[in-house]
Amino acid sequence: MEQLKGACVFAQSGGPTSVINASFYGAAAAALESPNITRVLGAAHGIKGILNDELYDIGMEDRAELELLVNTPSSALGSCRYKMADPEKDDKDYRRILEIFRKYDIRYFFYNGGNDSMDTCHKVSRFMAGSGWNCRVMGIPKTIDNDLYGTDHCPGFGSAARYIATSCMELSLDAGVYDYGTVTIVEIMGRHAGWLTGAAALASHFGAGPDLIYLPETVFDLDAFLEKVKGLCQAKGGAFVAVSEGIHDKDGTFISEYGAKGGKDAFGHTQLGGLAAYLANKVKEFCGAKTRGIELSLLQRCGAHLASRTDIDEAILAGKTAVEAACGGETGKMVAFERVYENGNYACRTKLIPLTDVANYEKKVPLEWILPDGGGVTREFIDYVLPLIQGEPRRAVEFGLPRFARLKKVKAK
């Protein structure tokens, strides 16, 4: 296998997670040690940083600050949601990327993101292969939604799941504190895949949590839901409900659009959101119960103080594996995880899968893991998620508050 010497560039894309910077750290640490990699660069705001020639010299960072990245949420380099054109139709962006790669002698490109980012990564990989510029391209998975195809699970999911399960357990205790019936509705991210919403079931399973859980994989029937809640209010004086932001009716219309459709939404929401408040109001009208809608919102994806150590370690591993595989000659692949049980104990192995296989597929919760009518998820789902939420993060704390990484971000010359 041919030795390829040159610079590498690492970029972060899509919605951030609690551990995407752990993958950055894993990749950066491996790249800084690699004899093949002459220089480690980071792109500002994903692929846009390459297009705009905004690259940082990661070799100029203090090593101690880089290490703090493992428990620093959000994307330290900045992120983007930039849709690349099909290179067959419009190769302007790709020619620009090639120009930048030549300028800095970039021979390794690592892209850390979800579905859309793997699509970008795939397109760049194909273009480079046909360009004559010898450059290896690797995808590193990341998404709280856990919907990437070809990998047992995604870095970012375990920490968000832990945040959701912990918060739902705490909320469940708080919601039941009075002796009159209250109905609490928690809205959880995941528009098409219910992995995160299903994680709320861990609270119910291991202590106290939602009575009803609705994933976006199945059809949501508003009338049946209201009857169920009413029944719970009569039987036990209240209800605690978890819903995915993406629950929809049999025609595929998001329930969150109901208010807007009826011209009732005063706020002109175009993003999803406001669903919890909408359902809380419906329940109030229907049962007369005191209700409260709670959106976990961005908190669930940036709550690094509740990150899972397993997730952090695997995120570091994903970054490191991408760099080592590329240095070993691989290109056009994404790092993926395989779950193995050794003497009954969970372990995670890495593998490489072609980017062609990953891009534009969405992995949803298997229907056989979902109980009907808000009944939650099966024991198989619980067993799948449980190993991913284990372990406390090694939090750096200063003045009682998180001490997150502070990068110098020295512009590459």
Added chain:
Amino acid sequence: MEQLKGACVFAQSGGPTSVINASFYGAAAAALESPNITRVLGAAHGIKGILNDELYDIGMEDRAELELLVNTPSSALGSCRYKMADPEKDDKDYRRILEIFRKYDIRYFFYNGGNDSMDTCHKVSRFMAGSGWNCRVMGIPKTIDNDLYGTDHCPGFGSAARYIATSCMELSLDAGVYDYGTVTIVEIMGRHAGWLTGAAALASHFGAGPDLIYLPETVFDLDAFLEKVKGLCQAKGGAFVAVSEGIHDKDGTFISEYGAKGGKDAFGHTQLGGLAAYLANKVKEFCGAKTRGIELSLLQRCGAHLASRTDIDEAILAGKTAVEAACGGETGKMVAFERVYENGNYACRTKLIPLTDVANYEKKVPLEWILPDGGGVTREFIDYVLPLIQGEPRRAVEFGLPRFARLKKVKAK
């Protein structure tokens, strides 16, 4: 001082906190050890549990479960928001309480709550004093709002402040991840007192946090706010804002009522809430920025996983002090905290203050600690809050999730 032998009853009232159960533990542990206290009872749902003769025998609980109370959020015995009549006008409830006290030979009554609860406690104390039934009544402070008069700070505040500052620091990183301007607005509890909203400034001071912070002690000018946000969007491409749920205009109208007043609120909210979404929409209309409104909602008061160790220890101390003081002959008092600095280090001492002084006063943030126009708070405010958020809780974790206390709740005979 007269030795008084008999049962005690402990009750929790008002909105729960992350540490109200720590005070319950402190009181229960002291009472179980006291030679004067023959039996330790807990009332279901505050004073209502006494009126309804729903008392639990705390002596029947496993000691290990009682110890888990120190990091179990919400009110383990249940809470209430019950307004007692003035005993001079209607003494029915008081006569019922006396009847129950006689039935169980209750000689000690401990009430753990905020302003309204101290009012209840005061009324019960006065009635008992005139009833001929020898009974000692003590208040134990509790409120995330930190608005109780006569005490340097309240158990519950430090943990909520730590949750808010940590979450704001995390959100601040997430909110700034894209290269286009986003405006994030976080809504924080505290209708009349801005202690919790001010705590968001700790994030800004020690790392990254809100650019603008609005407390309810000052007048909120919507137009000036919009101009400020626009200026920030132009200068730095976005803004992160923290607002109290209780911000109001110069006429005293809550900003959260603006939508409802204009007939625009689709959800018919009667509780405060929806303010963040309302302001986010206003900003969007005014600046065209991408906006997001986030309510910390119940999470800020039940996030026990982020409780401050200092707050937990002080909450235990408050419960213990109340029991010891009552056994020593005190009645009609509330446990309060005094802040002392020993060799420059923060320390907390307890004192007793008459319930007459506490009831129905609200302690607000001193105006001289509030910077004008959303500028946040002064260094004095930071120095006041900082010692209260220190220390990690001793979290009991099982299966990667919190292991909260599970009480048997054996009905007292």
